[in-house]
Amino acid sequence: MRLTLPLLSGFAALALAACTATPAPSTTISTPVAQTSEDTAAPVALTVLVSIDGFRPDYLQRGETPTxxxxxxSGARGVLQPSFPSKTFPNHYTVVTGLTPDKNGIVNNTMEDPRRPGQVFTLSDxxxxxxxxxxxxGTPIWISAEQQGIRTATMFWPGSDFEIHxxxxxxxxxxxxxxxxxxxVDMLLSWLDVPADERPQFATLYFDTVDTAGHIYGPGSPKTASAxxxxxxxxxxxxxxxDARGLRDTTNLVIVSDHGMAPISDEQLISLDEMVAPELVHTVWTGTFxxxxxLPGNEAEVEAALVGTHPHGECWAKENLPERFAYGANPRVPDIICLAESGWRYETAEKPAWRGAGGDHGFDPAHPDMAALFIANGPAIQAGADLGTFQNTSVYPLLAHLSGVEPVQHEGDIADVEAALR
Incomplete structure (x- = not known):
């Protein structure tokens, strides 16, 4: 069942106007009325994957998040290390496929594919x-679930409104x-107000409010605290x-974020145009990386100008990227990748940095500011478990276990999350 809503330009702080837009009346949902016991059969176990985009684990210490x-x-907690790059679409797709971006194909929020010459994958198109x-x-877990006869419902997630496989x-x-x-929240709850044999067993829920505030105002801002x-x-x-529907005792919640957020400023910009002549290269994307x-015939000159360390960043030929990034084999990855020091950003005259922003991500996934949230809670979750820091690919086998989905090939390790299971 597809529910049609007006489309905007994509996930997570794409434009200030969109970020601050007042919700249209057609998208304002009243609280659904729970079914009575006479209307409801035995509860069907439910796994809900929740993303709070841009939520740093240390935000839990700010006194704004009692829930x-x-x-x-009362459940399990940990710290996720994002996959490289620490961007929204790549890491959301990693969580639901168990594959790093180089393997799942979503190598950035913006990308090109040699099989689609002239096309640019962007969040808005x-x-x-x-x-x-x-x-x-990649194969998102909701696709495997549906193929195995397990009903799913996705309240936003990158790729979830498109046909895949x-x-x-x-x-x-x-x-x-x-x-x-x-x-x-209310729309997802309304999807649960159906007979038990029609109720989803796996669902997603996505919030971009924290990421949006972090981008505009910075991670330390009181307005981010309000978000x-x-x-x-x-x-x-x-x-x-x-609780009102009698489903809390049969629902496992897995709450994650895709990446953290670092403070930035307009004084910390790196001009690629000053490093290499613009007419020698095709710049696919700029930003934190x-x-x-x-361009053909300019390979040696461009590599000589870019590859190596430079003030506030470093560039590599993609085949020589650090092994820990697990990145560079996919043909969608451009030939040269430059990664800025935390707080800095690359720009060109044609692809300038966003001026006036307070925060950004996409920096080295190992940087503390890029760390991501992990919380699990429910009848299958061991209370008090602390998983420490682990790779976000390992969320996938946990989701498969909780939802009864036979997983496809992935790069996660169930051992990373076993302590969270009763």
Whole structure:
């Protein structure tokens, strides 16, 4: 079942106007009424994967998240290390496929594919991003679930509103940033108000409020703290909605973020145009990390100009990237990758940095500011478990275990999360 909502330009702080837009009346959802016991058969076990985009684990210490803190204290917690690059689409797809971006094919929020010359994958162009070719190097867990007869429902997730391997979730909604956090919760709860044999066993829920505030105001801003409180209230509403429906005792929550957030400023910019003549290269993307390919005949000159360390960054030929990045084999990765020091960004005259922003991500995944959240809570979760820091690929085998999905080949390690299981 597809629920049609107005489409915006993609996930997570794409434009200030979109970030601050007032939700349209058509996307304001009232609290669904829970079914009575006479209307409901035996509960079906449910796994809900929740993403709070851009949520740093240390945000839990800011006093704005009582619901999240309570879920962590009565469940399992850990710190996720994002995959490289520490960007939104790549890491969301890693969590649901168990594959690093180099393997799952979503190598950045913006990318090109030699099989689609002239096309650019960007968050705002669904005419391109809806093409299955971009997604089918990985298999999201909701696709495997549907193929195995397990119903799914996706309240936003990168790729979840597109057909992948010929399959879609049973219920989904195209991404609409104007739909409020409460509206998203209420819509997902309404999808549970069906007979037990029609209820999903796996669902996703996505919040971009914290990431948006972090980008605009910076991770330390009081306005980012307000965003934390807003999302925490939405989660409290969701848990209360599960309780009202008699579903809390059969629901496992897995709450993650895709990456953290680092402070930036307009004084910390690196001009690629000053490093290499623009007419010698094709710049695919700029920002906290840059991707460029020399134009034919200019390979040696471009590599001599870029490859190596330089003030506030380093560039590599993609085949020589540090092994820990697990990145560079995919043909969608440009020939040269430059990674900025935390807080710095690359730009060109044609692809300038966003001025006036307070925070960004995409830096080295091992940097503490890029760390991501992990909390699990529910009947299958061991209370008090602390998993420490682990790779986000290992969320996938946990999701498969909890939802009863036979996993496909992946790079996660169930040993990373076994301590979270009862």
């Amino acid at each position: 999240l803190n309570a879920l962590a204290e 669904t005419s391109v991003t809806s093409d299955p070719i971009w997604w089918e190097e 010929g399959t879609r979730p049973s219920t989904f909604a195209p991404f609409d940033q104007r739909l409020t956090d409460f509206g998203r 934390l409180a807003q999302v925490d209230a939405a989660l409290a509403r969701f848990v209360a909605g599960l 840059a991707g460029l390919s020399p």
